[in-house]
Amino acid sequence: MAFEPxxxxxxWLREVKRFTNSKARIVSxxxxxxxxxxxxxxxxxxxxxxxxxxxxxxxxxxxxxxxxTSIFSGVSIIxxxxxxxxxxxxxxxxSRETIVLGRILGGAxxxxxxxxxxxxxxxxxxxxxxxxxxxxxxIFVLMTIFSCYLVAAGIAIASVVQEVETFQLLMxxxxxxxxxxxxxxxxxxxxxxxxxxxxxxxPVSYAVDGMRxxxxxxxxxxxxxxxxxxxxxxxVAFLAASYFFNKxxx
Amino acid sequence: xxxxxVEKLEKKFNGFTAVDKISFNVKRGELFGFxxxxxxxxxxxxxxxxxxxxxxSGTANVNGFDIRTDSEAVRKSIGIVFQDPTVDIRLxxxxxxxxxxxxxxxxxxxxxxxxxxxxxxxxxxxxKDKMVKTFSGGMRRRLEIARGLLHTPEVLFLDEPTLGLDxxxxxxxxxxxxxxxKGGIAMMLTTHYLEEADYxxxxxxxxxxxxxxxxDTPRNLKGIIGGNIIRIxxxxxxxxxxxxxxxxxxxxxKVEGTIVSFEVKEGGKLVPKIMSAASKAGIDxxxxxxxxxxLEDVFIHYTGTSIREEKGAGGDMMMRRRARGx
Ligand SMILES: Nc1ncnc2c1ncn2[C@@H]1O[C@H](COP(=O)(O)OP(=O)(O)OP(=O)(O)O)[C@@H](O)[C@H]1O
Ligand SMILES: [Mg+2]
Numbered sequence: 179m180a181f182e183p184x185x186x187x188x189x190w191l192r193e194v195k196r197f198t199n200s201k202a203r204i205v206s207x208x209x210x211x212x213x214x215x216x217x218x219x220x221x222x223x224x225x226x227x228x229x230x231x232x233x234x235x236x237x238x239x240x241x242x243x244x245x246x247t248s249i250f251s252g253v254s255i256i257x258x259x260x261x262x263x264x265x266x267x268x269x270x271x272x273s274r275e276t277i278v279l280g281r282i283l284g285g286a287x288x289x290x291x292x293x294x295x296x297x298x299x300x301x302x303x304x305x306x307x308x309x310x311x312x313x314x315x316x317i318f319v320l321m322t323i324f325s326c327y328l329v330a331a332g333i334a335i336a337s338v339v340q341e342v343e344t345f346q347l348l349m350x351x352x353x354x355x356x357x358x359x360x361x362x363x364x365x366x367x368x369x370x371x372x373x374x375x376x377x378x379x380x381p382v383s384y385a386v387d388g389m390r391x392x393x394x395x396x397x398x399x400x401x402x403x404x405x406x407x408x409x410x411x412x413x414v415a416f417l418a419a420s421y422f423f424n425k426x427x428x
Numbered sequence: 429x430x431x432x433x434v435e436k437l438e439k440k441f442n443g444f445t446a447v448d449k450i451s452f453n454v455k456r457g458e459l460f461g462f463x464x465x466x467x468x469x470x471x472x473x474x475x476x477x478x479x480x481x482x483x484x485s486g487t488a489n490v491n492g493f494d495i496r497t498d499s500e501a502v503r504k505s506i507g508i509v510f511q512d513p514t515v516d517i518r519l520x521x522x523x524x525x526x527x528x529x530x531x532x533x534x535x536x537x538x539x540x541x542x543x544x545x546x547x548x549x550x551x552x553x554x555x556k557d558k559m560v561k562t563f564s565g566g567m568r569r570r571l572e573i574a575r576g577l578l579h580t581p582e583v584l585f586l587d588e589p590t591l592g593l594d595x596x597x598x599x600x601x602x603x604x605x606x607x608x609x610k611g612g613i614a615m616m617l618t619t620h621y622l623e624e625a626d627y628x629x630x631x632x633x634x635x636x637x638x639x640x641x642x643x644d645t646p647r648n649l650k651g652i653i654g655g656n657i658i659r660i661x662x663x664x665x666x667x668x669x670x671x672x673x674x675x676x677x678x679x680x681x682k683v684e685g686t687i688v689s690f691e692v693k694e695g696g697k698l699v700p701k702i703m704s705a706a707s708k709a710g711i712d713x714x715x716x717x718x719x720x721x722x723l724e725d726v727f728i729h730y731t732g733t734s735i736r737e738e739k740g741a742g743g744d745m746m747m748r749r750r751a752r753g754x
Contacts, residue, residue, distance in 0.1 A: 188530030262514035271503040
């Protein structure tokens with residue numbers, strides 16, 4: 179595999195341009211998390227005096243934003259196949275790994291941008307104190323790793339599944355469970371034990387846990403452990419994306 | 429070495445043979461045509477030559493590189509205009525070209541220069557900053573051609589470049605293709621429009637059911653038919669055909685409805701003879717027509733069916749194109 183930065187940039191550029199060209203996509207991907215934050219956070223906070231639930235779910239909501247955009251971005255290879263652009267990429271003198279890498283970075287850029295918007299909104303309206311600089315950097319790095327592995331997972335799935343009809347199905351039966359069966363909305367150590375088990379197997383839990391630790395100082399695992407698990411998942415997801423995308427045809 | 433050298437190239441899809449061990453060459457600077465009805469195997473051949481699908485057996489060299497073992501070098505040498513649209517409609521025309529140039533590793537200066545050139549060639553300069561989703565089908569097609577040429581390929585593949593376009597736009601695209609030919613690039617074009625193959629191509633291969641049935645210049649292909657085609661419209665076509673066979677005017681007249689048609693060496697002398705023979709036998713001739721053979725006749729000669737009979741399916745393809753291009 180040759181390292182082709184110019185070509186990786188080309189694939190990245192396309193992802194980012196498509197994103198900035200579509201105002202609707204930007205707005206719609208922020209609408210749902212804001213709704214969650216306001217309705218769920220606001221509502222439950224009132225019922226749980228003495229516990230800043232809003233602060234607790236802010237990292238979960240940021241993760242949700244990142245998840246939607248990342249997986250959507252990876253899985254949208256299905257649409258590229260349907261609308262033909264995949265042929266343009268596969269016919270170019272560009273290695274498959276380059277395409278995978280460019281898409282991961284492009285998808286992560288748009289997703290982290292939106293996660294950042296949620297972060298800023300959260301700082302402004304939830305009363306969570308602004309974390310120290312090291313914490314902010316850590317949150318960004320973890321959010322980026324998280325986003326990259328989700329895009330990669332999306333690419334791997336889209337390379338195997340290929341049918342447009344399954345797109346919605348995937349979004350509902352993959353993204354929703356990953357989100358709800360994680361530590362995004364509830365503290366793991368207060369869940370019933372069966373849910374704790376599931377949530378412990380769900381990589382999303384670790385990304386959320388790490389971000390929460392760095393944002394408000396409470397976490398179930400150590401930050402290092404959260405990073406470790408997330409990096410391991412990224413490696414596996416990247417290898418899977420490369421492997422399956424390499425096998426894909428027009 | 430020729431631009432494209434194809435040897436016994438074969439593609440099977442789950443036992444179904446789409447391309448059946450075909451061989452041909454495309455010379456440097458030549459415009460080579462692949463003429464065949466829907467499902468003949470044209471696109472499948474293009475996909476193999478452009479390394480997008482692997483052949484079942486046989487091989488081909490494109491610009492001197494083996495499509496099986498040297499796909500990266502092949503890809504660098506070629507430009508492709510696919511049958512189905514492949515531009516990104518959510519990007520501007522300029523961005524589509526820019527990203528293509530980057531994917532092909534073009535340096536910044538050369539890329540900008542070439543984008544300007546190809547936009548001018550297909551007359552889209554004014555539209556360069558518009559989103560492609562606002563383009564008409566013809567404009568999108570022109571953009572695809574511009575993109576296929578951007579990285580100055582040695583060989584250009586055009587898979588049905590004018591499918592679904594109106595006659596005026598089609599002529600327009602023919603003009604670009606002719607301009608390119610003057611520039612000396614080798615081109616391989618597929619089509620199921622007879623006029624297109626006839627008008628544009630230096631040599632034409634007639635392909636049907638995955639096999640090449642004939643391959644020559646349009647002129648020579650038409651020469652195979654011999655002299656002329658005679659078509660007679662008569663009230664009693666069967667009787668007329670019998671008579672013509674008996675008096676030696678022709679060997680194998682074909683009867684379709686009220687039309688009797690056949691191929692002859694020299695039609696000019698035969699027409700008066702037929703007319704007088706018919707009136708002697710008391711057969712009414714409504715209309716008699718003599719013409720030079722077209723590629724349509726050549727096609728029928730080799731495949732036994734008219735390429736136009738496939739029109740229904742062709743219409744479908746156009747519908748799909750439009751639906752997808754949305
Ligand atoms: N991926 C595939 N799987 C199975 N069969 C296929 C596949 N691709 C093509 N075929 C079959 O191979 C044959 C040749 O198809 P191809 O697309 O090459 O035809 P074509 O000459 O390009 O036709 P058209 O003018 O309609 O574009 C057809 O019968 C088609 O159904
Ligand atoms: Mg085709």
